[in-house]
Amino acid sequence: MFRIVEIEDVVRVSPDKFGEDLRKIAYEWLRNKYVGRVDPIIGLVIAIADVEVDPEGIIIPGDGATYHSTKAKIITFYPITNEVVEGEVVDVKRIGIFINIGPIDAFVHISQIADDKMIYDEVRGTLTGEETKVTISKGDVVRGRIVNAALAPPASIRVGMTLRQPTLGKISAK
Numbered sequence: 001m002f003r004i005v006e007i008e009d010v011v012r013v014s015p016d017k018f019g020e021d022l023r024k025i026a027y028e029w030l031r032n033k034y035v036g037r038v039d040p041i042i043g044l045v046i047a048i049a050d051v052e053v054d055p056e057g058i059i060i061p062g063d064g065a066t067y068h069s070t071k072a073k074i075i076t077f078y079p080i081t082n083e084v085v086e087g088e089v090v091d092v093k094r095i096g097i098f099i100n101i102g103p104i105d106a107f108v109h110i111s112q113i114a115d116d117k118m119i120y121d122e123v124r125g126t127l128t129g130e131e132t133k134v135t136i137s138k139g140d141v142v143r144g145r146i147v148n149a150a151l152a153p154p155a156s157i158r159v160g161m162t163l164r165q166p167t168l169g170k171i172s173a174k
Helices: 022-034
Strands: 002-013 043-053 066-077 084-093 096-100 105-109 118-121 126-129 135-137 141-152 156-162 169-172
Touching (some): 022 043, 096 141
Parallel strands (some): 105 156
Antiparallel strands (some): 002 066, 084 096, 096 105
């Protein structure tokens, strides 16, 4: 789910930033470039860590800036099919529920919530099992399995889940 990935990049340091801390400049540059972006190979970039900058930069003719080789570790979120996760229900709709599983919200279709027929109560904003009377509402904590994940650059992740297997489903109420 969460990964630490090492990257290498070249950071441009503009002349107005000469004399400032290179690590701080590189960190800001990398943060602006990567954080919040989705890459189909590494996932959603959450944070930048351990920035190392080559103090000797390169000057390109016609550009007053220096370019420095940089290495950094980035923390990413990558949903894996069949992974079991826990999260809080953040929204209940007629078609299903949305569960916060870290930096994103996953969707569980109404047919994948339980082996029971689920009835939507618009007034209370809940889904209730017709026979089992199990109620799912905003704030409940559930355990589910990721059944599909689609990563679409530059900033979109869609995750579908199921709660219909043994040991999955509602684990605590709000």
